[in-house]
Amino acid sequence: MSQTTTSVNEEGTMEFRSKPDFFRVLCWVASAATVATLAWIVYTILQQAFPAIQKFGFDFISSSAWVPNREKYGVLPFIIGTAVSSLIALLFACPLGLAIAIFLSEDFLPPAVRQTVRFVVELLAAIPSVVYGLWGIFVVIPMMQEFGKWAVPAFTQTWVTKGLNGAPDTYQGIPILKDIFAGPAYGNSLLTASVVLALMILPTVTAISRGALVAVPKTLREGAYALGATRWEAIFGVILPTAAPGVVAANILALGRAMGETMAVAMLIGNSSRLTSSLLAPSGTLAGLLANQFGEAEGLQVNSLMYAALLLVILTLGVNMAGEAILRYTQKRTAGIR
Amino acid sequence: MKITSLLTLGTLAASAFLAASATAQQISGAGATFPAPLYQRWGVEYNKLHPAVQVNYQSVGSGAGVKNFTAGVVDFGASDAAMSDAEIAKVAKGVVLIPATAGEIVYAYNLPGVPKLNLSREAMAGIYLGKVTKWDDAAIAKDNPGVTLPNLPIQVAYRADGSGTTFVFTQHLSAISKDFADQVGTDKSVTFPVGVGGKGNEGVTALVKQSPGAVGYVEYGYAKNNGIAMASLQNKSGNFVAPDIESAAATLANVQFPENLRVWPVDPEGAKDYPIVSFTWLLLYKKYDDAAKLKALKDFVTWGLTDGQKLSEELGYVPLPAPVVEKAKAALATVQ
Numbered sequence A: 001m002s003q004t005t006t007s008v009n010e011e012g013t014m015e016f017r018s019k020p021d022f023f024r025v026l027c028w029v030a031s032a033a034t035v036a037t038l039a040w041i042v043y044t045i046l047q048q049a050f051p052a053i054q055k056f057g058f059d060f061i062s063s064s065a066w067v068p069n070r071e072k073y074g075v076l077p078f079i080i081g082t083a084v085s086s087l088i089a090l091l092f093a094c095p096l097g098l099a100i101a102i103f104l105s106e107d108f109l110p111p112a113v114r115q116t117v118r119f120v121v122e123l124l125a126a127i128p129s130v131v132y133g134l135w136g137i138f139v140v141i142p143m144m145q146e147f148g149k150w151a152v153p154a155f156t157q158t159w160v161t162k163g164l165n166g167a168p169d170t171y172q173g174i175p176i177l178k179d180i181f182a183g184p185a186y187g188n189s190l191l192t193a194s195v196v197l198a199l200m201i202l203p204t205v206t207a208i209s210r211g212a213l214v215a216v217p218k219t220l221r222e223g224a225y226a227l228g229a230t231r232w233e234a235i236f237g238v239i240l241p242t243a244a245p246g247v248v249a250a251n252i253l254a255l256g257r258a259m260g261e262t263m264a265v266a267m268l269i270g271n272s273s274r275l276t277s278s279l280l281a282p283s284g285t286l287a288g289l290l291a292n293q294f295g296e297a298e299g300l301q302v303n304s305l306m307y308a309a310l311l312l313v314i315l316t317l318g319v320n321m322a323g324e325a326i327l328r329y330t331q332k333r334t335a336g337i338r
Numbered sequence B: 001m002k003i004t005s006l007l008t009l010g011t012l013a014a015s016a017f018l019a020a021s022a023t024a025q026q027i028s029g030a031g032a033t034f035p036a037p038l039y040q041r042w043g044v045e046y047n048k049l050h051p052a053v054q055v056n057y058q059s060v061g062s063g064a065g066v067k068n069f070t071a072g073v074v075d076f077g078a079s080d081a082a083m084s085d086a087e088i089a090k091v092a093k094g095v096v097l098i099p100a101t102a103g104e105i106v107y108a109y110n111l112p113g114v115p116k117l118n119l120s121r122e123a124m125a126g127i128y129l130g131k132v133t134k135w136d137d138a139a140i141a142k143d144n145p146g147v148t149l150p151n152l153p154i155q156v157a158y159r160a161d162g163s164g165t166t167f168v169f170t171q172h173l174s175a176i177s178k179d180f181a182d183q184v185g186t187d188k189s190v191t192f193p194v195g196v197g198g199k200g201n202e203g204v205t206a207l208v209k210q211s212p213g214a215v216g217y218v219e220y221g222y223a224k225n226n227g228i229a230m231a232s233l234q235n236k237s238g239n240f241v242a243p244d245i246e247s248a249a250a251t252l253a254n255v256q257f258p259e260n261l262r263v264w265p266v267d268p269e270g271a272k273d274y275p276i277v278s279f280t281w282l283l284l285y286k287k288y289d290d291a292a293k294l295k296a297l298k299d300f301v302t303w304g305l306t307d308g309q310k311l312s313e314e315l316g317y318v319p320l321p322a323p324v325v326e327k328a329k330a331a332l333a334t335v336q
Helices: A007-018 A022-056 A076-105 A111-126 A129-156 A190-214 A218-226 A231-260 A263-268 A286-293 A300-337 B002-023 B036-049 B062-071 B085-089 B121-129 B164-176 B178-183 B200-210 B220-225 B245-253 B291-305 B307-311 B322-333
Strands: A158-162 A168-172 B025-031 B053-059 B076-079 B095-109 B155-159 B196-198 B214-219 B232-234 B277-285
Touching (some): A111 A190, A129 A263, A190 A231, B053 B291, B062 B076, B121 B164, B196 B200, B245 B277, B291 B307
Antiparallel strands (some): B095 B277
């Protein structure tokens, strides 16, 4: 069609197109292999889990007894432990990570200092999980023991206040808090694991949020300032809402990472299968259960562990898919202001 | 010409190298993590004496060790739980169980100001059933006259990972307490009604070391190397016995071996016997096809049963008493 190309060039193009496009083939093979591997993994797990699925069915999820020597397997405490520890970790990491991301994406600091801080935060992602676990044992656990010594009596003691007509009112501890911080306060607890998890997912939250904030078009910032917005008004009114899809994606990815985290959690959470409302009590996660018991498991225990692995895969895939969906929805919503 | 001579030289060198590697006998083993430091040390020391033999032991866990051994991918296996009759039946070449070393399991505790502690059989089970919850509970206090026990809650620590240590420990508690047998039972991983789970002996050791008021069951070597206090336990004849190499050896010397050498002193009866002691076994095939490998393996295990026992104590294991070594050697002789 094009009149400007010479005939030699056109022939060359034709000759090139007649051959298979190896780059294209390579890309296809690579992406197909990725999808196939995921399918293969899920298939293998499903196959191994099948005897347990057949035997326990839905009871596996709703039962809270994990007793290998009595062949009773239920993972409810581990599902709750996985969800709660990851959500609390995100509760700590989200505001902190977002604050760091804002700090690093605006010109609060000279570029050299900003780069250094950014590098250090991202370096947190390079620390091996087992090192976080050891650090947790020697630093976070003693801190939690001290916190427990203060929190348990503070929230569970009996309070006496002056009632309306002078008669004293007594409260048996502070409602809700006295359950969440019920003793005895072990060092290895759900809260300990969550605190370390929060640190582990901080780089994920920070790096991706920062990327989204930096990508906000310059015209938008300048427009906001031109209309007389202060820096904080510009950040909270314009920049953050525009970057929202990226920030949400950052948090979802971080949640996924927290749910799958194994070694550090297994070292810190106390690995108990008892259901409790207290954050200071030991708990367990699906990933930790697998890491602990797979090596010496036999027979139905292997099948049950595979069933637990299947649930973990479903949970993490579900979280990532939900993240993708939220990302697309918010992208559509904010498309107008880009 | 030059090129040809170079080639010849190269070929010669290559064949010499091949010949050298062919004479080096590789022996591979896999199994229990508990005796792994000892077996690996045996491998290193034996290699110094006999450079032609290389022993490679992978510490993958007793269960995995039995699986690898049954599948025939290793030359020998190792297991804290030996092998069950059903497992032995699956091995076509036949199995010889050889007790290789022994360990004792201790109640390691962290009570500032209480260097010595006696635990009765009732207290031992009660702590792990969540019935005895304070250190000054009457069940503990009555056996410790003159000791000021603090009014601290007992923080129980257990192994969260499946382990032969848990198997031997729960086996003993099930034998001495019917309640324990009913509520918890015996296995490599069980569910205790109280406490915190640590990963591995080192995980439980760290838990105990860090929390005043904590108690946990670990292998003797771990408690000793970390300087943690160990309780004296009441044995079947009613005496309180402190855990050390002598009391464990007393238990082992009284063990009556069946023909297959698979035995646990579940509840030893001797007056000076420490109550929770266990062997750990090497798993060998009855027949080996490769004569050179068979000889190297037999020599290595014989060395381990004799000179190798001297390394036990410094690594926290209990050396096998002489009569046990003789029985193990006799079993080894049946391997062909």
